[in-house]
Amino acid sequence: MFKKEKQIKRVVIKIGSSSLTSMHGEISRRKLENLAEQIVALKDAGYETAVVSSGAVAAGYRKLGCIDRPSSLPEKQAAASIGQGLLMESYSELFLSHGYVASQILITRSDFSDEVRYGNMHNTMNVLLERGIIPIINENDTVTVDRLRFGDNDTLAAKVAGLIDADLLIILSDIDGLYDSNPNDNPNAKLLENVHSITPEIEAAAGGSGSAVGTGGMKSKIQAVKIAMAAGIDSFLGKAGTENILMEAVEGAAKGTYFEQEPDAFNLDNQKQWIAFHSGPEGKVTISSNAKTAIIDKNENLYRSDIQDVTGRFKDGAVVRILDEEGKEIGLGRINFSNEQLNEVSAEDENELEPAIAQETFVCSRDFKLPALV
Template sequence: MISDTTNKRVVVKIGSTSLTSQHGQISRRKLEKLVDEVVRLKDNGHEVLLVSSGAVAAGYRKLGFLQRPTALIEKQAAASIGQGLLMEAYSELFLSHGYVASQILITRDDFSAEDRYNNVRNTINILLERGIVPIINENDTVAINQLKFGDNDTLSAKVAGLVDADMLIILSDIDGLYDADPRKHPHAKRFERIYNITPDIEQAAGAAGSAIGTGGMKSKIDAFKIAIASGIPSFLGKASTPDILYDAVYQKAIGTYFEVTTSAMNLNLKKQWIAFNSGPRGEVIVDMRAKNTIMKKKGSLFLPHIQKVKGRFNHGEVVKITDSNDETIGLGVVNYSSEKLLELQNLPQAKLAAHQKPIVDSEQLVCQLHISVPINL
């Protein structure tokens, strides 16, 4: 429970349907409500980061389309118009309350390179220290499919982990997670608090329910898994509910709270980057002894247990670790290049003992078994 006297760092994600009218244009009324609630949290001493969808939805009519385009190049053109409209409106509204808003546009590639990942973190920290409200979105205008987060639900969870947020709030057009689709099943029950995302809960998550947005309930569940693995409690609620942000932070809102338990993985920043952002450069196949050590004892990986090396990678890059059945065991930062590993593998058995340095240290290894969300999502 968050106390009234504790200032928190809160990441708020809001979807396209919660920001636009039924015709796909920016809704001034919805924006004003959101900004007013963010300002209330700011006035109470909290730091707020906003992950805002809506650029494509806000821009496609200005581009001459009657419906949201589906072709990537058309969506990118619409985003180039809509992002400016969004930021203009945000800046004006926040300034009217005495706060400055900043824009941060990123792609998945910005997170996959560790130095750029840390640069984003440093930039956001400076902005927050200065009382600025960072408004974050995927750089839809330039991102290609291979470098996209996929949806802003995933992006918001990764941003929450990046900045060591105290809470992630996802605002949508539904007031929480239900055991069935409430639009089709009037007797569906809402989950008030979730302590473990089970397969049954995942099954209750439906597909995208909006023609304007891109994320559905499944993407939100994936986002909450990332947040929980990063040790961040989360909340899902309806954006149109009065005082939803304030009440969510103070544990009074109608919606679904996703709690972090003592059994959660609670990955540190380095392991978050390895698990969710790095993008493996190659692969090492290991024997069953190494697999058991990694999965059961969370140990390091040593040279004698590597059966095969695939791909080309340098020292310090992330590789995928698999078994002989092609089952993913985890991801880890290697202490040797692929060239050096192949060279060491050809050494006589008597000389292998001289190389005691782990191929992957346990501190820089994330095992798939230990977290509930697929690694490198």
């Protein structure tokens, strides 16, 4: 439990499959109604609320004629195409009964990697939230292939939270928080109520446990929290079946784990979030040791004369990986020249006065461990 110093207005709630399904793997109407009523209570209290909801496959596989939850990709996608409509119909019905309108947003990873679509999503969701609509968000499982998947809705929820500048990310699951060891194996495992940074010890404590109907375990939740914390967003992890869990979570009084950064922690703005977590770097540039010091420690710009080597083909405006002389990645940045222009450096070129990478578009790997997140 913790005391919030900043006012919470905008909340993203991630609801896992296990939080919506019965013991038989189908959508539980009772669970869905309970969560919808809690979301309505948040709306009535003035919170802007977006929901990232799993459960499409669980809602649709019986209607597809499958006895058990499908394992093949075509059957999962077919079940999702049926279940997404059924799930959305249920959400809409429940929220409308309380006077609120729900909207559906289906997203693929490529929607985040394309900067124009990223901006469109940002604008659309802001309009919906500001007008009191409840966006129901899910990955577009029907068309997404493995190499373009988020991997789980924990990651999707964290990226949505950053996209809309949320104040709090709530991850609901079948477990009531992060423990210092696996509680299934160790009856003396201790619940970690407050976490201020994701240390190697915290990551080690995140086992791979997850329910049979979900795609994400504790490791995916910690990865999601890392993304949210980099964007300056606090997170909460708790058990979906706990009474009044959502309202208590925003009030800082719920049982679970709160992930809250220190007040002076540095956070990424929306542009740097896109560069760090969504862009998909298109090439690499190797810079001198002096330039490394200037861009990391002195917050200076990077110029073409600082670049020693260029790898890959890219246009001006692309995001590239920045390497030091030893080949170690030190960050990502938006390059202002194409690879061809960088290879044609002239000492008398007046374009040398323009930064190759401005400090405003540089994100340091040292601070946010980018290789593990991009």
